[in-house]
Amino acid sequence: MIKVSVLYPNNPGVRFDIDYYGQQHLGIVRQCLGSACKGIAVEQGLASAEPNSRAPFVAMGHLYFDSLGSFQWSFGPHAERIMGDLPNFTDSQPLLQISEVLLAP
Template sequence: MIKVSVLYPNNPGVRFDLHYYCTQHMDIVRKCLGDALKAIAVDQGLASADPGSQAPFVAMGHLYFDSIESFQKSFAPHAERIMGDLSNFTDSQPLIQISEVKLAP
């Protein structure tokens, strides 16, 4: 199983509408990616390791797939629609990482 993590840096003054992200944006993602998408998780950044410090990421979205090929095949036809929705909830420039899941809850 692989995980596609979309990390939104928590830069000063960043705009991020977590409610929109969790409801509207992830609904678009679910509909576009269909059965290839096995699970979704969303994290809201709270803090860094240092007490009282700001979280490095305002939010993170995690999408789970059976393989990189499954992700690419399902995402490619809908990339424009999914990526085009970003301006509706953030002005942060996301970082994307694809990982192989070795241990999960």
């Protein structure tokens, strides 16, 4: 199983509408990726290790797929639509990491 993590940096003054992200954007993502996406998890940053410090990321979205090929096959045709929705909820430039899940709860 692989995990595609979309990390939204928590830069000073960043705009991120978590309600739109969860209710609208992820609906678009689910519709576009269909059954290839096995699950989605969302995290909202609270803090860093130091007291009273900003979280490095305002939010993180994690998408789960059976394989890298499954992600690429499902995302490729819809990349423009999915990425084109970003200005509706953030001005942060997301970072993307694809990982193999070795141990899960």
